[in-house]
Structure formats: C-alpha cells, structure tokens
Amino acid sequence: MEALKQVASWPAPRVAAAVLVRGADGSVRRVADVGDVTARFRLASVSKPLSGYAALLAVEEGAFALEDRAGPEGSTIRHLLAHASGLAFSGDGVLGRPGTRRIYSNTGFEELGRTLEAATGIEFAGYLHEAVFAPLGMTSSVLTSSPAYGVTATVDDLAAFVAELLAPRLLAPETFAAATSVAFPGLDGVLPGFGMQRPNDWGLGFELRGHKTPHWTGTTFSPATFGHFGQAGTFLWVDPAVGVGCVCLTDRDFGPWAAAVWPPFCDAVRAQAHAD
Numbered sequence: 001m002e003a004l005k006q007v008a009s010w011p012a013p014r015v016a017a018a019v020l021v022r023g024a025d026g027s028v029r030r031v032a033d034v035g036d037v038t039a040r041f042r043l044a045s046v047s048k049p050l051s052g053y054a055a056l057l058a059v060e061e062g063a064f065a066l067e068d069r070a071g072p073e074g075s076t077i078r079h080l081l082a083h084a085s086g087l088a089f090s091g092d093g094v095l096g097r098p099g100t101r102r103i104y105s106n107t108g109f110e111e112l113g114r115t116l117e118a119a120t121g122i123e124f125a126g127y128l129h130e131a132v133f134a135p136l137g138m139t140s141s142v143l144t145s146s147p148a149y150g151v152t153a154t155v156d157d158l159a160a161f162v163a164e165l166l167a168p169r170l171l172a173p174e175t176f177a178a179a180t181s182v183a184f185p186g187l188d189g190v191l192p193g194f195g196m197q198r199p200n201d202w203g204l205g206f207e208l209r210g211h212k213t214p215h216w217t218g219t220t221f222s223p224a225t226f227g228h229f230g231q232a233g234t235f236l237w238v239d240p241a242v243g244v245g246c247v248c249l250t251d252r253d254f255g256p257w258a259a260a261v262w263p264p265f266c267d268a269v270r271a272q273a274h275a276d
Contacts, residue, residue, distance in 0.1 A: 001032035001276045003268035010261055012233060012252035014039065018159040021273050022166040022243035030159055031276040037155035040140055041249040044230030047143070047151035048109055050132055050161065051124075052081050052205015055112055056175055057131040063119040066178075066204075070115045071108060074098045077115065080108040081204040082183035087111065102189025102200040109148035135170060136160040149230070155249055158236055162245035165226075165238045179204040180226045180240075191215075193229075193254060209239075216259065218267035233258055237266065244273040 007015040016035030022028050043050075055077065059066055066078040075085040075098040086096040087105040095103055113124040120127060125143040128151075133141045138157035143150050168176045182201045189200035191207070194214050201210035209217055209225035216229050217237055227237030233250035246269050252258075 001269070001272050003265060003272050004032055004034040006261070006265045006268065007034055007248075010250070010252075011257050012250040014041075014251045015248065016041070016155040016250075017246065017248040018155050018162075019269055019273050019276075020159060020162050020166060020245045022245075026167055028163045028166045030163075031273060033155065033159075035155070037159070038140070040152050040154055041234060041251060042232045043151045043153055043158075043234050043249070044149045044232035044254075045106075046158075046228050046230040046232075046234045046236060047147065047149050049205050049228045049236070050141075050151055051109055051113065051128060051143075051147035052179070053161075053171070054124075054128045054131045055081060055116055056171055056179055056204060058116050058120060058127070060172060060175055063116065068115075071111045072098060077112065078183060078204065080105075080112045080115075081179075082202045083108060083189070084184045084187060084202070085111075099184050100187070102184075102187040102197075102202060104190065104192055106146065106148035110146055113147035132161075132170070133157075136164055153249075155247055158247040158249070162236055162238060162247050166240075166243060166245050180206055180208070180224070182208060182210070192231075193259060209237075214259070214263075216262050216266070218263035218265075218270070220267045220270055229254065229258075229262075235262065239270060242270060242274070244270055246270075246273075 018033040071085040072094045079085040079098045087107045141153035141157045188198045191197045197212045201208040206226040222241035225239040229235035233252045236247040238245040
C-alpha cells in the first residue's frame with residue numbers, strides 16, 4: 001500500500017503498522033503492513049479500549065452492570081468508561097458532577113479496574129488476558145501496570161483486536177453498539193493534544209470521531225469512526241462506514257510531529273485500503 005510508505009519519513013526510530021478491511025460478505029482480511037509487526041511496543045492510552053472491552057465483557061457475564069455505582073458520588077461504570085465521571089486526569093480530585101463534562105481520566109480507568117477486581121475476585125491483568133487477549137490470540141500482549149496505560153503489545157496482536165472491532169464476536173451486538181455510540185451526548189471537553197472540542201464525543205472505552213476538528217484521524221473520516229491514540233505515539237481506528245481499520249505503533253512519544261503526520265497518513269490509508 002502506497003500510503004504506508006509515508007512512515008519512512010516519520011521522525012520515530014521504529015514504526016510498525018497494519019491495515020485491515022471488512023469485505024461485503026463480512027469477512028475481515030489484513031491487506032498491508034509495514035515495519036516489524038512482531039516487535040513489542042508500549043501502548044500508553046491505546047490500552048484503554050482493551051481494558052474497556054474487558055469491562056464490557058464483565059458486564060455481559062453479570063459481574064456488574066453499566067449503571068452500577070462506581071467512582072465519585074453519582075458516578076457509574078458507564079460514566080467511568082465514557083470519561084464522564086468528573087474524576088481528574090490523575091489523582092483523586094473530582095472536577096465536576098458526573099455526566100456534566102468530558103474530563104479525560106486515567107484515574108477513571110484505574111477505578112474501573114479496581115471495581116472489576118472487587119466484583120470478580122480476579123486481578124484485572126488476569127481478567128483482561130482471559131477475556132480479551134486469549135480469545136483473540138493476542139499472545140504477546142500483557143498488562144504490566146495501570147488499566148489506563150499499562151499494556152505492551154505488537155502490531156500483530158492489535159491487528160487481531162482491530163479485526164474483532166470490524167466484525168465483533170466476543171461482545172453481543174447491542175453491547176458493541178453501545179460501546180461505539182455516543183455516551184452522554186453533548187458533553188464538551190478537551191481532546192488531549194487537540195484542544196477543546198464542542199462536543200467531545202466518547203463511547204464506552206472508545207473515542208468517537210464525531211465532528212471534531214482538528215482530529216488525529218484526518219479530515220475524510222465518517223463521524224462513526226472510533227478508536228484511540230496514546231502518548232507513546234500509538235493509535236488504532238476503525239471507520240465502520242467503509243469497513244477499514246488501522247493500527248500504528250511507534251517508539252516516539254506523541255507531540256507536534258504526530259499531529260502533523262498522522263492525519264494525512266490516516267486519510268491516505270482510508271482511501272487506499274479497499275484497492276489493495
């Protein structure tokens with residue numbers, strides 16, 4: 001794929017990526033990759049969709065419900081997954097009432113992890129492995145610290161997760177639809193690295209493209225696009241309108257370089273994916 005050649009000019013020592021497409025028959029195939037797709041990278045906040053998926057599977061298994069109390073007074077599992085609990089980015093501070101602002105929060109996902117552990121009696125890392133990594137064959141993925149940012153994985157492994165997002169089989173359709181639809185519509189907030197967004201749409205564990213501008217996925221993506229990026233210079237996205245998904249991992253922290261090169265790269269991948 002011509003678009004993948006762009007990574008050769010990126011100011012990052014290591015870059016690896018993969019592109020997947022969903023066909024008219026619903027099957028998913030990997031159409032292109034670049035770099036060492038077996039090398040392990042620190043995911044940073046790309047850990048959140050993985051941890052969120054585990055929490056949603058716990059909901060389906062009856063460990064807790066989305067409306068169960070978790071986090072600050074008035075907050076629920078749903079609020080934590082959607083960055084709407086009012087918890088600060090880090091620490092124990094509460095910056096707003098639940099459901100009133102989109103406050104991106106590592107603490108919220110750490111609280112989610114503790115709530116899952118209390119409900120299941122299983123350490124979060126073990127639950128994530130058994131619920132998500134093992135069924136998808138993600139043999140190189142491991143959570144070593146916070147559910148918010150502590151996963152290391154390979155492009156090969158995350159390509160398996162993107163394939164799941166293009167054609168879900170672990171989650172029930174209604175749960176997946178809730179995860180990739182706007183939770184608490186109309187909330188404004190800061191999209192890290194891209195400033196205030198009005199609104200700052202979020203699903204359950206996934207950031208939603210919506211009509212945000214600027215945005216790391218570029219300018220051509222449908223509002224239904226969902227995914228996440230991480231401070232480690234990592235991202236994954238799925239645009240269900242065209243049935244295309246991409247994962248890209250680097251070993252240079254996010255900064256102005258990424259905000260400059262990611263959008264044209266993502267636009268080119270989306271445009272070319274079904275041609276390969």
